[in-house]
Amino acid sequence: MAFQYNRLDKDDVALLMVDHQSGLLSLVRDFSPDDFKNNVLALADIAKFFDIPTILTTSFEDGPNGPMVPELKETFPDAPYFPRPGQINCWDNExxxxxxxxxxxKQLLIAGVVTDVCVTFPALSALEEGYEVFVVTDASGTFNPVTRDTAWRRMEQGGAQLMNWFAVGCELHRDWRNDIEGFGGILAKHLPHYANLMQSFTAQKG
Amino acid sequence: MAFQYNRLDKDDVALLMVDHQSGLLSLVRDFSPDDFKNNVLALADIAKFFDIPTILTTSFEDGPNGPMVPELKETFPDAPYFPRPGQINCWDNExxxxxxxxxxxKQLLIAGVVTDVCVTFPALSALEEGYEVFVVTDASGTFNPVTRDTAWRRMEQGGAQLMNWFAVGCELHRDWRNDIEGFGGILAKHLPHYANLMQSFTAQKG
Amino acid sequence: MAFQYNRLDKDDVALLMVDHQSGLLSLVRDFSPDDFKNNVLALADIAKFFDIPTILTTSFEDGPNGPMVPELKETFPDAPYFPRPGQINCWDNExxxxxxxxxxxKQLLIAGVVTDVCVTFPALSALEEGYEVFVVTDASGTFNPVTRDTAWRRMEQGGAQLMNWFAVGCELHRDWRNDIEGFGGILAKHLPHYANLMQSFTAQKG
Amino acid sequence: MAFQYNRLDKDDVALLMVDHQSGLLSLVRDFSPDDFKNNVLALADIAKFFDIPTILTTSFEDGPNGPMVPELKETFPDAPYFPRPGQINCWDNExxxxxxxxxxxKQLLIAGVVTDVCVTFPALSALEEGYEVFVVTDASGTFNPVTRDTAWRRMEQGGAQLMNWFAVGCELHRDWRNDIEGFGGILAKHLPHYANLMQSFTAQKG
Amino acid sequence: MAFQYNRLDKDDVALLMVDHQSGLLSLVRDFSPDDFKNNVLALADIAKFFDIPTILTTSFEDGPNGPMVPELKETFPDAPYFPRPGQINCWDNExxxxxxxxxxxKQLLIAGVVTDVCVTFPALSALEEGYEVFVVTDASGTFNPVTRDTAWRRMEQGGAQLMNWFAVGCELHRDWRNDIEGFGGILAKHLPHYANLMQSFTAQKG
Amino acid sequence: MAFQYNRLDKDDVALLMVDHQSGLLSLVRDFSPDDFKNNVLALADIAKFFDIPTILTTSFEDGPNGPMVPELKETFPDAPYFPRPGQINCWDNExxxxxxxxxxxKQLLIAGVVTDVCVTFPALSALEEGYEVFVVTDASGTFNPVTRDTAWRRMEQGGAQLMNWFAVGCELHRDWRNDIEGFGGILAKHLPHYANLMQSFTAQKG
Amino acid sequence: MAFQYNRLDKDDVALLMVDHQSGLLSLVRDFSPDDFKNNVLALADIAKFFDIPTILTTSFEDGPNGPMVPELKETFPDAPYFPRPGQINCWDNExxxxxxxxxxxKQLLIAGVVTDVCVTFPALSALEEGYEVFVVTDASGTFNPVTRDTAWRRMEQGGAQLMNWFAVGCELHRDWRNDIEGFGGILAKHLPHYANLMQSFTAQKG
Amino acid sequence: MAFQYNRLDKDDVALLMVDHQSGLLSLVRDFSPDDFKNNVLALADIAKFFDIPTILTTSFEDGPNGPMVPELKETFPDAPYFPRPGQINCWDNExxxxxxxxxxxKQLLIAGVVTDVCVTFPALSALEEGYEVFVVTDASGTFNPVTRDTAWRRMEQGGAQLMNWFAVGCELHRDWRNDIEGFGGILAKHLPHYANLMQSFTAQKG
Structure with missing residues (x-):
């Protein structure tokens, strides 16, 4: 049976941002704080750039888990937003x-904190319902690399595709000519080493 | 063929704690001693909290392998307990x-020492008998990360799902409202950084 | 159903070298610069040695991504060469x-920079078209090991075989007697520790 | 000039516990949360066991830094306690x-969070005033290993001695016969692998 | 379709030791030299203990690759031994x-140097011929962890089971009572930390 | 002879930012790109906040080394700026x-790229001239950790003090009450995990 | 003042082996078990080869710490042997x-378990008494690398020289011609990769 | 007392290349083979470029240690060359x-294999004789990082300065204008990522 490349399609994908809350973020230790913040905001900027429907949710945001990070609210002011009253798996929230x-x-991009719970549970639920699920690995964080690896394997076993935010952006964009400035601007903002290349290039171009 | 999410169900799962003995524990070097002790006891507390049938077993406990760690006996005073006379795979013990x-x-959670033998063998045997097997990766330990990775891959190949103790607890609990205090207490005891969040929260709440 | 060993066949394989450009190479941080340069050039030498049809391509080479590394052009002066005007996935370039x-x-060896985009996208496209795809893991580089691992898993899920350059060379060569001097020369050039063995051997032979 | 071994003397040493607060602890990422919690509490238990004068202090405990961890307050209910109104270096607080x-x-044991500020600054101040300073490296935490190493070197350059909590306990105790049960109890509580040895021993002794 | 646990059966398994030669061993850098030597000899001792048919082979042993390590020849003086004249994949040698x-x-245990070539190639060939293949991961070595991981994934994809030498020994032995002294002796020789447990036990037993 | 704590004094210190150029930055591989960018800009913000005289210099900025990163120029628009015509050690530039x-x-803070040359050389020159030298370890980058460690040791041997940017800020600030908002704003911007603490705190405060 | 190279002198050095006991060895986690066992026995073989006076001691060997490893007793059957009744620092035992x-x-080589206590304490005591102290870093083990580094720095600060077993052997031997076979035999036994070189050499010599 | 910056002076320095032999090189495992080969040859090219007197020596080159690597002989065809008959410390060879x-x-640059013996011993001997000693850390290799760190500390304690090959080149060169092409050529050859910068620059310059 032939393999089918389920390629991200900007017209057929939604993004779920799950539980990126100030308290929970302090539990993330499989990325440096700077790297993780950058990864999450890069994914958000990509979704906004491609105008992808985005849904936000939080868990118990009035307790120790804390409020959703303000940058996400600012990037998606009009996105549906679900502060869950108790369900751990956001897919249990009707x-x-x-x-x-x-x-x-038909396609769902999912990122969240922590990977093994807030990402894995809805990813498996969505797969069961027939969605094509793409987990954004570097915009999802958890306690340590052993836990991350455990979670990745479980989702992979269920059929989820693993992608990093840069690959998500590139697979959605497809062709630089669609908007060089716009997409390049996101890379310059979120890939410091790519920004360096651009700066050298511009300087030498004169 | 559609994927089916075999979700942990607190009414249809049993826990097998295999060979957490004082001698064998000294062989575990893929986790720090503090981390591993915490992970094992966290899993035990979760099983007790959800009243999950738990079965204990040891291998040659009168020899160098040593007795089962006392905390497990104390947590599960009435659990079936099988000091095996010789079988390495506990599934070979009738x-x-x-x-x-x-x-x-129908579902089995398995944790043990060492991962590549005392966990992998019964996991594969149980899979063969049609059980849904969930290996608790961070409450199972072995000689080094290379060995751990070898064992995880073999179990995964057989169809076992890999989960960490925190994900086990959350998938069983499903909704914080079922018992906030109880479940939060387990997290406070076994996730020091989550306890910090709770403490800051409480202090500020005043 | 029996497993079939899709073995590299020097008469039925082509090599795709994707986006090894001076700017993009500065983004590669999952290998040391010395190691990565050596791996890429070793793969090129192997392709040339076995006279494997090789296709070169670059992305936006007039911008910050920079020109293809000169060693590749020198090794394959007559290879088809496609500076893409904008397509990120080179398979989107007709x-x-x-x-x-x-x-x-029928078989395609693919290496490129960065792994998660310039390698993964055409690898999945080629798999979809029925090619046997062999990704050369150590001649492909990206931002960090987490991203690399994400990309490997996605390609593996699609059916790609992962191989390192040394294994590629050996699977193509099959028998040392086909050309001991020639193949040994490549190893001496690209495996410094193997060169040491040869030098000790020669010295002692006298 | 002869070297003089400035050995910890339980009758001539005080312990300073600096800024082990719930908020600041979430910044510590050069130890796993379990390991760090255990190290801090082990040091506290040692100080209490040897009846060493202990002084507690916090920085801005009504703000995001959060309250001192409750276990320290419980261990040292009568210790002098200084919630500093603003001074970053506690030695600037008269x-x-x-x-x-x-x-x-004459001797000061210092541990705190974060190592490069809350430990390093008072350590250097105390050295300047002629104290013999012993920094407890594993009960002090900070952002990452690079920062830790930077801080250790600065304190070492100033003449501070670096010690881990276990060495502190042993250098204070000097002879097991002074109180085998008491000191052994601390080790059993805070060194899980030593507890395993004791348990095997006891079981075999019968 | 039900999973079948293809368990190692000491009456239905053979061991292939491929290219453990003095020159090639110097290329192994994914294990420390002490660890790797110990792993290889442990596997050999296990095969001898269970009287498993063992086949030895080398590649170009008169050249820089060097002779097979003497300990293997001594352990298996009567084993079939094939110094290959040129075939890289030993399965190409009739x-x-x-x-x-x-x-x-029906079952084959395979270990060798280097993992990505001398182990992977015959493993895939044997799988194609219908053998159950068990790769002994820690008695097989290669250039670095990236190469090892690449090779493991390719063999896994083909259906090989990955096992470490300790798991091999335990799955073959099945029950300690079959020969406690004999099997324990192998562990004492090749697991220094298990030897320590035995020594403490014996000393305390008196 | 008594130790003297050479404490950073905001009224007696200058900052030297050496060769943070777009080309050279691509050589830095002992920090992740996100971390390093953040560290450099944090140091710059601190210098500006405390109004510390800052001197900028570059090496061959019209060649491959590239221009100084624009953020530094923007932060210090009026700072003395020396594009060196050839001197590698900026202290050789009169x-x-x-x-x-x-x-x-009397005190000099030095940060630069690469640590082993552009930082080490002027640091040793300044020490020779009697300055108190403070190297900002995490705002200085180089090829790999081995090179970094080599450079740190050489500077330490010469008497330089090693500090990270956070410790620099805190030692200059001395007392939170001097300007809570201002200093806290820098931390919120450059310590994502501290920003999380502040956000949780504010949310709970209501 | 001129530096003086305090070179190991086989006629003026003694070896202290401190607390290499079966129980305590299980606490060593900064080396793999195989590596550590090899390092300790290599040091013992060197001492025996050069006929260096060796003194053995243990701490509480009738308790959980366990007996001295049998290989040391066998290597030094006539060495002074002090099972200490309680003193933690063996230098406190008259x-x-x-x-x-x-x-x-005048020179003392010291190795032991654990580095931060059983090695550091007598090392500092011996330095105070005017001995030249050489700590054998790789034949001394402890809980983790952070603890090891802490201990090394404290001993270095006191003036101890740090050496690995191989350097100890070479500095004592000084000239291969003193006994090629004898010294080479130790290397062949304890450096598997050097043994490989010797084997290749011998095979090629014919 | 003022610190004096003992800066490398191309007119007052000699280079000692100690025991870079084909057999001994196979023991080096604290650098990847590609990295180490590059580092050694880069140092050689630098010495040749600055016309620094270079002295070569080997240990037992007719035995398993093997001959000096041919590239060094080719770079320094007329250098004094001392195959030592037996002295381990080359400074023991008159x-x-x-x-x-x-x-x-007055200044000596030393690099060699293995760091802890062939570099450390002559470094300490030369220091004792009053030379200023500069150890080239990344052109010297040994068994593992623990051994390397041990050796570095011993040499540092004796007063040696640690430098990497790039810093050596830059400190000798002092000013790019002395020979841009020549020095740049060495960097392009031995720093692949710097070569990339140059290539991008040249391409954009047109």
Whole structure:
């Protein structure tokens, strides 16, 4: 049976940002704080750039888990937003699932904190419902690399595709000519070493 | 063929704690001693909290392998307990398997020392008998990361799902509202950084 | 169903070298610069030694990504060469795909920079078209090991075989007697520790 | 000039616990959370066991830094306690220094969070005043190993001795016969692998 | 379809030791020299203990690759031994394959140097011929962890089971009572930390 | 002889930013790109906050080394700026040294790229001239950790003090009450995990 | 003042082997078990080869710490042996110190378990008494690398020289011609990769 | 007392290349083979470029240690060359020391294999004789990082300065204008990432 390349399609994908809350973020130790912050915001900028329907959710945000990071709220001021009253798997929240279905998309990008719970659970639930699931590995964080590896394997076993934010952006963009300035601007902002290349290039161009 | 999410169900799961003995524990070097002790006891506390049928077993406990760690005996004073006379794979011990079957559960959580033998062998045996097997990766330890990785891959190949103790607890709990205090207490005890969040929260709440 | 060993066949394989450009190479941080340069040039020498049809391509080479490294151009002066005007996935470039098909080969070796985009995208596209795809892991580089691992898993999930350059060379060569001097020369040049063995051997032989 | 071994003397030493607060602890990433919690509490238990004058201090505990961890307050209910109104270096707080001097001790054990500031600054200040300073390296934490190494070198350059909590306990105890049960109890509680040895021993002794 | 646990059966398994030669061993850098030597000899001792048919082979042993390590020759003085004249994949050597088939076994344990070539190639060939293949991961070595990981994944993809030498020994032995002294002796010789447990036990037993 | 704590004094210190150029930055591989960019800009923000005289210099900025990163120029628009025509050690540039002396400060903070050359050389030159030298370890980068360690040791041997940017800020600030908002703002911007603490705190405060 | 190279002198050095006991060895986690066992026995073989006075001591060998490893007793059957009744620092045991002084040597090689206590304490005591102290870093082990580094720095600060077993052997031997076979035999036994070189050499010599 | 910057002076320095032999090189495992080969040859090219008197020596080159690597002989065809008949410390070879003294230089650069013996011993001997010693850390290799660190500390304690090959080149060159092409050519050859910068620059310059 032939393999089918389920390629990200900017017209058929939605993004789920799960539990990027100030308290929970302090638990993330499989990335440096600078790297992780950059990865999460890069993914958000990509979603906004491609105008991808985005759904936000939090868990117990009035308790120690804390509020969603303000940058996400600012990037997606009009996104559906579900502060869950108790469900750990956001897919157990009916309103959230309704919002996902309302997007009418077949592909789901999922990122969250912590990877082994807030990402893995909805990823497996969505796979069961027939969605194509793409987990953004470097915009999802957890306690340590052993836990991360455990979670990745479970999602992979269920059929999820693993992608990093840069690959997500490139697979959505497809062709630089679609908007060189716009996409290049995101890279310059979130890939410091790519920004260096651009700066050298510009300087030498004169 | 559609993927099916075999989700942990607290009413249909049993826990097997295999060979957490004082001598064998000294062989575990893929986790720090503090981390590993914490992981094992966290899993035990979770099983007790959800009242999950638990079965204990040891290998040659009168020899160098040493006795089962006292904390497990204390947590599960009434659990079936099988000091095996010689079988390395606990699934080769008829009494043990009878006890497993007597639980009437379809899902098995397995943790043990060492991962590549005391966990992998019964995991594969149980898979062969049709159980859904969930290996608790961070409550299982072995000689070094290369050995651990070897063992994880073999179990994964057989269809076992890999999970860490925190994900086990969350997938069983499903909704914080089921018992916030109880479940939060386990997290406070076994996730020092989560305890810090709770303490800051409480202090500020005043 | 029996497993079939899709073994590299020097008469049925082509090599795709994707985006090894001076600017993009500065982004590679999952290998040391010395190691990575050596790996890329070793793969090139192998392809040349076995006279494997090789196709070169670059992305936006007039911008910050920079020109293809000169050693590749020198090794393959007559190879089809496609500076892509914008397509990120080189398989989206019709001329490139035509050139691949024109080789008439069933097997494709792919290496490139960065692994998660410039290698993964064409690898999945080629798999979809029925090619046997062999990704050369150590002649492909990216931002960090987490990203590399993410990309490897996605390609593996699609059915790509992962191989390092040394294994590629050996699987193509099959028998030392086919050309001891020639193949040994490549190893001496690109495996410093193997060169040491040869030098000790020669010295002692007298 | 002969070297003089400035050995810890339980009758001439005081302990300073600096800024082990719930918020600041979440910044510590050069130890796993389990390891670090254990190290800090082990040091506290040692100080209590040897009845060493202990002084506690916090920085801005009503703000994001959070309250001192409750276990320290419980271990040292009557210890002088200085919530500093603003001084970053606790040695800039006159009351704190007065309390240190009031102990009449010549040797100071210092541990704190974060190593490069809350430990390094008072360590250097105390060295300047002629104290013998012993930094407890594994009960002090900071952002990452590069920062830790930077801080260690600066303190070492100033003449501070670096010690881990286990060495502190042993150098204070000097002879097991002084109180085998008491000291062994601390080790059993804070060195899980030593507890395993004791358990095997006891079991075999029968 | 039910999973079948292809368990090592001491009456239906043969061991292939491929290219453990003095020159090639110097290329192994994914294990420390002490660890790797110990792993290889442990596997050899296990095969001898269970009287498993063992086949030895070398590649170009008169050249820089050097002779097979003497300990293997001593352990298996009567084993079929094939110094290959040129074939890189030992499965391309007809005499070698005849010897394998002559054992009449269905299961093959394979270890060798280097993992990505001398182990991977025959492993895939044997899988294609319908053998159950068990790769002994820690008695096989190569240039670095990236290469090792690449090779493991390719063999896993083909259906090989990955096992470490300790797991091999335990799965073959099945029950300590079959020969406590004999099997324990192997562990004491090759697991220094297990030897320590035995020594403490014996000393305390008196 | 008593130790003297040469404490950073905001009224007696100047900052030297050496060769943070777009080309040279691509050589830095002992920090992740995100971490390093953050560290350099944090140091710059601290210098600006405390109004510390800052001197900028570059090496061959019209060649492959590239221009100084724009953020530094923007932060210090009026700072003395010395594009060196050829001197590798900026202390060999008379104009640069004159500018340093013109600050009238006794203490020098130095950060640069690469650590082993652009930082080490002027650090040793300044020490020879009697300056108190403070190397900012995490705002200085080089090829790999081995090179970094080599450079640190050489500077330490010469008497330089090693500090990270956070410790620099805290030692200059001395007391939170001097300007809580201002200093806290720098931390919030450059320590994502501290920003999380502040956000949780604010949210809970209501 | 001129530096003086305090070179190991086989006629003026004694070896102290401190607390290499079966229980304590299980606490060593800064070396792999195989590596550490090899390092300790290599040092013992060197001492025996050069006929260096060796003194053995243990701590509480009737308790959980366990007996001295049998290989050391076998290598040094007639060495002074001091099972200490309670002193943690063996230099606090008068009989032990008398035995050290009775050797009449000025240089002391010290190795032991754990590095931060059983090695560091007597090393500092011996330095205070004017001995030249050489700590054998790789035949001394402890809980983890952070603890090891802490201990090394403290001993270095006191003036101890750090050496690995191989350097000890070479500095004592000085000239291969003193006994090629004998010294080469030790290397062949304890440096597997050097043994490989010797084997290749011998094979090629014919 | 003022610190004096003992800066490398191309007119007052000699280079000692100690035991870079084909057999011994196979023991080096604290650098990847590609990195180490590059580092050694880079140092050689630098010495040749600055016309620095260089002295070569080997240990037992007719035995398993093997011949000096051919590239060094080719780079320094007329350099004094001392195959030592047995002395492990090359400073114990009178002819070698005479040759060193005959250079009339006060500064010595030393690199060799293995770091802890072939570099450390002559470094300490030369320091004792009053030379300024500069150890080239990345052109010297040994068994593992623990051994390397041990050796570095011992040499540092004796007063040696540690430098990497790039810093050596830059400190000798002092000013790019002395020979941009020549020095740049060495960097392009031995720093692949710097070569990339040059290539991008040249391409953009047009």
């Amino acid at each position: 309103d959230f699932v309704k919002a996902v279905k309302a997007t009418g998309k | 009494d043990f398997v009878k006890a497993v079957k007597a639980t009437g559960k | 001329d490139f795909v035509k050139a691949v098909k024109a080789t008439g080969k | 009351d704190f220094v007065k309390a240190v001097k009031a102990t009449g001790k | 005499d070698f394959v005849k010897a394998v088939k002559a054992t009449g076994k | 104009d640069f040294v004159k500018a340093v002396k013109a600050t009238g400060k | 009989d032990f110190v008398k035995a050290v002084k009775a050797t009449g040597k | 002819d070698f020391v005479k040759a060193v003294k005959a250079t009339g230089k």
